[in-house]
Amino acid sequence: TFRIAVFASGEGSNFQALAEAANTDTLGGAKIALLVCDKPSAPVVRRAEQLGIPAYVFKPKDYDSREAYEREIVMRLEELQVDLIVLAGYMRLLTPVIVHQYRGRLINIHPSLLPAFPGKDAIGQALAYGVKLSGVTVHFVDEGMDTGPIIAQRAIDIVSGETAESFAQAVHGIERELYPTVVSWFAQGFVRLEGREVTVTQADTKDYR
Numbered sequence: 001t002f003r004i005a006v007f008a009s010g011e012g013s014n015f016q017a018l019a020e021a022a023n024t025d026t027l028g029g030a031k032i033a034l035l036v037c038d039k040p041s042a043p044v045v046r047r048a049e050q051l052g053i054p055a056y057v058f059k060p061k062d063y064d065s066r067e068a069y070e071r072e073i074v075m076r077l078e079e080l081q082v083d084l085i086v087l088a089g090y091m092r093l094l095t096p097v098i099v100h101q102y103r104g105r106l107i108n109i110h111p112s113l114l115p116a117f118p119g120k121d122a123i124g125q126a127l128a129y130g131v132k133l134s135g136v137t138v139h140f141v142d143e144g145m146d147t148g149p150i151i152a153q154r155a156i157d158i159v160s161g162e163t164a165e166s167f168a169q170a171v172h173g174i175e176r177e178l179y180p181t182v183v184s185w186f187a188q189g190f191v192r193l194e195g196r197e198v199t200v201t202q203a204d205t206k207d208y209r
């Protein structure tokens, strides 16, 4: 089996969507081997419990450096022979300890059409700027903040009278579909990264670029 680890810090709606896709066999045969969470009180930890998915929960403050807890995480990923790291609302920059070891096997979802609105609160940033079109991006992770090679994007219109709530809801609806789809491409071996060039073969990608 193709084994993924999901890293999340918060609500976990993407984690939930991935778990449900795995359970209904629409994740390309992938299985969630581990949740990694940096916030013991996050709702995503309870979701993992309910779903019977093992979780590694830690407090960054308990470690001397980011590298120190990332080395601990890598040990666990290796134990479980994880094939792909899937960041889903993991609100922490990764160091080269993880980024180098998992190059080409480490992806993130971000609620904007990158390279617009990287970083925190992309939804709020897009609304404040007044763009008429935004969306969701799935991309490989590199050392930068939301700068890695793009795998798939979906656009969302921002209509007049759009509120933070209605727009966030639209974003989450798209994410729930897009992320399991992209993970299923990985599980089926459809995605390749060479330098900064991303190739997706065989999959039906017409809605995602």
Ligand code: GAR
Pocket: 008, 009, 010, 011, 012, 013, 014, 015, 088, 089, 090, 109, 110, 111, 119, 120, 121, 122, 171, 172, 175
């Ligand atoms: C998602 O909308 C994700 O795109 C975003 O955090 C949310 C997590 O929701 N990620 C980022 O902003 C990363 N820079 P969830 O915990 O319900 O999946």
